[in-house]
Amino acid sequence: MKIDIMTLFPGMINAVMRESIIGRAQDKGLVRVRAVNIRDWASDKHHKADDAPYGGGRGQVMLPEPLYRCHDALTRGEPVHTVLLSAQGAPFTQEKARQLLAKGRFILVCGHYEGIDQRFIDACVDEEISIGDFVLTGGEIPAMAVADAVCRMVPGVLPDEEAFTEESHWDGLLEHPHYTRPETWRGRAVPEVLLSGHHANIVRWRRKMSLLRTRRDRPDLYAAFRPRDKQDRKILAEIEQGT
Ligand SMILES: C[S@@+](CC[C@H](N)C(=O)[O-])C[C@H]1O[C@@H](n2cnc3c(N)ncnc32)[C@H](O)[C@@H]1O
Incomplete structure (x- = not known):
């Protein structure tokens, strides 16, 4: 199972996903949860990844181009199922976790601030998933919840299948x-x-x-x-x- 998590805060992901059961599963090579820093694909010298919203209003919106370049570097033009964590998405369930497990590889995109430019969503995102009817500061915690729920069903991560069935x-x-x-x-x-x-x-x-x-x-x-x-x-x- 290979999961790439696109984020502005890779340290958040690594701090959690390298610990405990999922950390050990990564050490054994059963799963790979990789945090990819969207900022590395920003083109200016300040690695700017967000800007003010058109139409005015509070907060910052994540720029489409660094997101696109990051996504393109991960997929290399191949179709890779891409999920945006969003408070507006479909509710995450065990059934959805099973569907993602069956994909073998997928990309999770974490929004932050006010969210991300709709044009990137239209161009690259296959589905939006929410972990509940509340709003968090970013998609990192939801992405880790999704990655954890999927990885624990990978054979060998838990002692036996009954551990999750x-x-x-x-x-x-x-x-x-x-x-x-x-x-x-x-x-x-x-x-x-x-x-x-x-x-x-x-x-x-x-x-x-x-x-x-x-x-x-x-x-x-x-x-x-x-x-x-x-x-x-x-x-x-x-x-x-x-x-
Ligand atoms: C402050 S939220 C943006 C909320 C957005 N402006 C709205 O009203 O729907 C920032 C980011 O956190 C993530 N997020 C927040 N709540 C979430 C939830 N319940 N499930 C999944 N992701 C969530 C999303 O990636 C979102 O882009």
Whole structure:
């Protein structure tokens, strides 16, 4: 998996993406997340990458030419799927992460200040992705969220596939709660079933917790959920009866 992140602040990306699980995956050569400094493609001696907006108003707008030259140097004329991080984009989801994973390589473009010149978007961007209905100072944190979500699904990055297929949002549900030592912590005990050693009961309990949590916290997901087997149908019936 190769991800190039076009940014005015490569230090932000490197500080995060070279640490922890993704950092180790990069060391092993499983993924490559490269921060590319847009300013390096500015033509003037001050490496100017933004200017005042036409039509007036506050803030700065990122110039199209350094963006274009940077993008062109990365793609070398080949079609490379290009994503702009934008508060106006389509909401980022696990499904979108899976689609990007399937591409094998893509470019993420980080806006900053007021955003970037629309003509670069029209010329080079394939899709716009938002990480939520709020506005951040720049696209770097959203780009890292996207890169992390994609890279952790690359084989070998996590110990096994279950590490991500059994988590929230993989099959449209929130995950069950987790517990570790001690058995009782400040008067709060671990649910007994988890200490029973009875694997089938533990699996069933976790599935029920997952469904209960989804119903409580994300009724939108719960309404869209379809049971995958007989056990799901039985658990759903229990939940609806309150048992
Ligand atoms: C201050 S924002 C610009 C907001 C823009 N003027 C608007 O009203 O839509 C600067 C940059 O941060 C990034 N950004 C901010 N919020 C985001 C979000 N929720 N998801 C993805 N990117 C975001 C985008 O790259 C954006 O160009």
